[in-house]
Amino acid sequence: MAPQRGGPAMAETTAPLALVTGATGMIGSHLVRRLLDEGWRVRALVRAASDTALLRSWGLELAQGDLADPPAALADRFRGVQYVFHCAAMVSDWAPLAEMMRVNVAGTRNLAEAALGGGSLKRFVYLSSMVVLGMQPQRDLDETAPMVHTGDNYNLTKIRAEETVQQFVREKDLPAVILRPPYVYGPRDRQFLPRVLGSLQKGEFRFVGSGLQPFSLVYAGNLVEALYLAAVRPNVVGEVLLVTDGRVITRRRMMEIICEETGYPMPARHVPPWLVRAVCPVMEGLAWLSRSPEPPLVNRFRLKFMATPLTYRIEKARRLLGYEPQVDTEAGLRRTLAWFRENRPELMPNTGAAPLRPQD
Numbered sequence: 516m517a518p519q520r521g522g523p524a525m526a527e528t529t530a531p532l533a534l535v536t537g538a539t540g541m542i543g544s545h546l547v548r549r550l551l552d553e554g555w556r557v558r559a560l561v562r563a564a565s566d567t568a569l570l571r572s573w574g575l576e577l578a579q580g581d582l583a584d585p586p587a588a589l590a591d592r593f594r595g596v597q598y599v600f601h602c603a604a605m606v607s608d609w610a611p612l613a614e615m616m617r618v619n620v621a622g623t624r625n626l627a628e629a630a631l632g633g634g635s636l637k638r639f640v641y642l643s644s645m646v647v648l649g650m651q652p653q654r655d656l657d658e659t660a661p662m663v664h665t666g667d668n669y670n671l672t673k674i675r676a677e678e679t680v681q682q683f684v685r686e687k688d689l690p691a692v693i694l695r696p697p698y699v700y701g702p703r704d705r706q707f708l709p710r711v712l713g714s715l716q717k718g719e720f721r722f723v724g725s726g727l728q729p730f731s732l733v734y735a736g737n738l739v740e741a742l743y744l745a746a747v748r749p750n751v752v753g754e755v756l757l758v759t760d761g762r763v764i765t766r767r768r769m770m771e772i773i774c775e776e777t778g779y780p781m782p783a784r785h786v787p788p789w790l791v792r793a794v795c796p797v798m799e800g801l802a803w804l805s806r807s808p809e810p811p812l813v814n815r816f817r818l819k820f821m822a823t824p825l826t827y828r829i830e831k832a833r834r835l836l837g838y839e840p841q842v843d844t845e846a847g848l849r850r851t852l853a854w855f856r857e858n859r860p861e862l863m864p865n866t867g868a869a870p871l872r873p874q875d
Contacts, residue, residue: 530554531555531556533550533596533746534557534592534596535558535559537642538602539565539566540602541701541704542738542739542742543559545703545735546600546602546739548573549739551575556576557576558576558592558596559578560589561577561580562579562580582622583618589625589629593632595633596633596635598640599626599640604673605618605619605672606669606706607668607669608667608814609810609814612672615668615671620676623680624679627679627689627691630689638691638747638752639680639689640692640694640745641677641680641691641692643676643694643755644673644697646669647670648663649662649664650670653823653826654824657827657830657831658757662674662677680693681753684752691752692751692752693754694745694756694757694758695758696759697732697733698820700732700735700848701735701854712859716862716865720770722767722782723791723818724787724822726765726767727766728766728823728824729764729826730765730825731759731827732759732760732764733758733759734842734850736842737758737760740841741836744836745836750835751835754835756836757829757831761840762840762843766822768845769844769848770782776849777852777855777864778863788818791821798811798814799811799814802814
């Protein structure tokens with residue numbers, strides 16, 4: 516299916532043409548909006564079943580396709596495309612490996628082949644994840660830290676996808692840059708904050724340990740700035756860059772902000788990390804034996820989020836991209852939660868409690 520206009524006719528110009536995957540998701544939609552505001556032409560690669568209402572309202576091109584499609588089937592979507600932002604991925608702590616390999620690894624390979632075949636490619640920006648660095652405590656890591664296999668399907672497939680991109684850089688001159696964010700949050704988030712808010716609503720949230728373990732996050736707007744810079748800055752092809760908000764926050768402080776902004780009571784219960792670590796393999800094993808379609812409440816992926824120090828350095832992104840986070844984590848969380856209050860009221864407390872504002 517040839518690209519279709521998603522809204523009012525867009526004047527043909529000499530503006531750069533970018534193709535974005537994952538454009539219906541949080542990160543991709545913020546990136547699309549940024550590119551349009553910069554005057555770029557944008558073509559979004561979307562699946563037939565995707566909800567494209569927001570994209571259509573912005574008037575960009577919609578090109579139907581799937582990452583599993585062979586490069587030849589994707590060829591016309593890449594005609595004239597100068598910049599590719601590959602933001603699509605299957606993000607899951609429980610999906611089958613074969614399915615994740617098809618989307619995250621084979622899909623990346625198909626996209627790289629098709630992008631090169633378009634004949635106009637200037638930059639291929641691949642959005643990876645800090646998950647490739649493993650499950651162990653991570654303190655002030657930078658790009659010299661090795662990728663670590665953990666046995667987790669998401670971890671494995673993101674490592675394989677990065678390796679695929681780097682192979683294309685070496686062997687086929689793919690002009691690619693790889694960005695690794697940690698947990699990403701912002702308006703239209705479907706993963707990170709919905710899970711936290713859902714656990715608060717059900718009364719299931721527990722701190723693992725003290726809650727004082729630090730971790731790095733990245734606000735969607737900050738990440739989009741880095742994605743844009745990775746496309747337009749010279750001398751970054753082949754580089755891997757870590758991108759965060761530039762400061763850390765503890766789990767406890769994050770929860771204080773969430774509760775201040777939503778009216779949920781601050782969680783008071785704690786469980787010892789050793790107990791959760793002991794329970795994880797049992798819970799995962801039982802879920803696997805029962806062929807549960809949903810992940811267990813406690814697993815290694817969630818333990819990493821709740822209890823592991825995860826902090827990173829972004830000096831390389833600052834140096835090579837000129838990247839400087841414009842929104843700090845506390846301000847970004849408050850902006851995001853304001854969006855959730857307005858647009859996701861089903862995740863708010865059922866008591867009608869007003870948000871508790873911090874005292875001056």
